[in-house]
Amino acid sequence: MLCSNPYNADCPTRHILDRIGDRWTVLIIGALGDGDARFSELRRRIEGISQKMLTQTLRGLERDGLVSRTVYPEVPVRVEYALTSAGRTLLEPLTALQAWAIEHLSDISASQDAYDRAT
Template sequence: MVTTSGGSVFYGSPYRADCPTRRILDRIGDRWTVLIVGALWDGDVRFSELRRRVEGISQKMLTQTLRALERDGLVRRTVHPEVPVRVEYALTEAGRTLREPLRALEEWSIVHLTDVSASQDAYDRADRRDG
């Protein structure tokens, strides 16, 4: 059960349009979130290293996703007062609980890649005049 600042009460059903869990699912279902959580699994990582680990992500998207994950309490940002300043990112306790479910999705995508690709090819070749 969640009580919002306006006093509304929700019971955690993402199938309801007004349920706040949908925002959480949007965050953890995002491809960049999945990859960033995986890249942070081993501990503290600097921004530039994250960008190398998550190939194809732009600096802007990495920044936006890290800020959103920090806001959601899934990532911790640590600024080390050095010259130059060193900033590192790590999963919080809540963020670490996401790793196993997201790892299962990663593994599923690897195992089923061939089947899904074959289905996509067959679908794309099929005559679609019926719909």
């Protein structure tokens, strides 16, 4: 079923928005934007992500065709993750969101402080 209205509950585009709007997805895509990486490299780079969440998110991104997983038959086995061409197209909008967050950080922090004082 094709649908292009994510406001409909059963529209598949909603799944895509859920995937790319997830905080771990944003950070993994950004980390892989610098080049291929092993699981342990991603885990070190993305502070606060658990092994379970990194595994789940990478599997979801691989299923969606945004990340590729390559297993090298070495001892020990080496596995690397990389952005696919579709995954690379997310770098520009996600970088823009990151820049927006940095630019508006002080305004948002001030608003949060004001709200917290008022409640």
